[in-house]
Amino acid sequence: MATVDVEITKIDPWLWRYDRVIASDSTMARRVLDEMLAQLEAQHWQQRDIFAVHLATEEALANAIQHGNGRDARKNVRFVCLLGSDRIRIEITDEGRGFNPLALPDPTCDHHLHSPRGRGVMLMRAFMSRVAFNARGNGVTMEKDRGQKENWK
Amino acid sequence: MHEYQRLEVTEVGDVTVVRFRNRRITEDIDIQELGSEMFSLVENDNREKLLLNFSTVEFLGSAALGKLITLDRKVKARGGVLKFSNIGSNIHEVFVITKLNLFFDIKEDEVDALAAF
Numbered sequence: 001m002a003t004v005d006v007e008i009t010k011i012d013p014w015l016w017r018y019d020r021v022i023a024s025d026s027t028m029a030r031r032v033l034d035e036m037l038a039q040l041e042a043q044h045w046q047q048r049d050i051f052a053v054h055l056a057t058e059e060a061l062a063n064a065i066q067h068g069n070g071r072d073a074r075k076n077v078r079f080v081c082l083l084g085s086d087r088i089r090i091e092i093t094d095e096g097r098g099f100n101p102l103a104l105p106d107p108t109c110d111h112h113l114h115s116p117r118g119r120g121v122m123l124m125r126a127f128m129s130r131v132a133f134n135a136r137g138n139g140v141t142m143e144k145d146r147g148q149k150e151n152w153k
Numbered sequence: 154m155h156e157y158q159r160l161e162v163t164e165v166g167d168v169t170v171v172r173f174r175n176r177r178i179t180e181d182i183d184i185q186e187l188g189s190e191m192f193s194l195v196e197n198d199n200r201e202k203l204l205l206n207f208s209t210v211e212f213l214g215s216a217a218l219g220k221l222i223t224l225d226r227k228v229k230a231r232g233g234v235l236k237f238s239n240i241g242s243n244i245h246e247v248f249v250i251t252k253l254n255l256f257f258d259i260k261e262d263e264v265d266a267l268a269a270f
Contacts, residue, residue: 051243058214108252119215119251126250
């Protein structure tokens with residue numbers, strides 16, 4: 001059995017790796033997002049999962065470009081995607097000073113309803129299986145398990 | 154009346170029915186233009202009863218939600234009424250998670266929504 005275990009660990013869990021550094025520009029963001037979505041379609045992920053990954057990535061890229069890099073064209077965003085047979089991992093890092101995700105207001109509270117802050121991160125957490133920010137707050141790693149129910153249910 | 158690039162605007166009785174030309178309401182430019190056109194319906198065309206029919210929309214994110222909240226505020230400030238209909242299951246989840254399903258008046262389909270004005 002031990003030899004079988006060793007064999008398993010040699011197998012690369014990722015079917016597709018994608019690593020790009022893009023300018024802080026929504027057209028560039030659209031391009032990497034579409035590349036990733038095309039891979040999910042090619043791997044026959046269900047539409048519900050594709051929607052979830054699409055939404056979370058869209059929000060994370062928008063945060064990186066708008067809030068992290070302040071739409072400064074001289075600053076870049078790194079987009080890393082690892083796609084496995086039953087899981088996808090997305091890492092997005094900007095060149096901003098970072099933010100404290102715990103300090104975001106609750107967007108569902110009446111008081112903050114008209115504030116644009118917090119709703120994107122809330123959707124990322126709800127639609128992905130795992131979401132973690134780095135210590136500086138300028139990078140997020142998100143994973144989605146294929147066919148899993150959303151976190152909020 | 155204004156020409157709308159992002160919206161398809163029709164009238165059913167005294168209700169203005171709005172559909173979206175974009176399947177995905179995401180990119181910055183779409184959002185800004187879309188917001189301007191929706192606000193123009195209220196501020197320039199003085200439409201008081203608005204129904205947004207989402208049947209063509211497959212995707213929207215938090216930026217679009219922000220525009221919808223602002224639209225609602227503008228409509229209410231003028232004593233108007235705003236309703237939504239034909240929201241697909243994925244997008245409906247977005248409204249439920251953010252609890253905006255409780256804030257907006259969402260009807261199953263256009264017939265239900267029109268009857269409720």
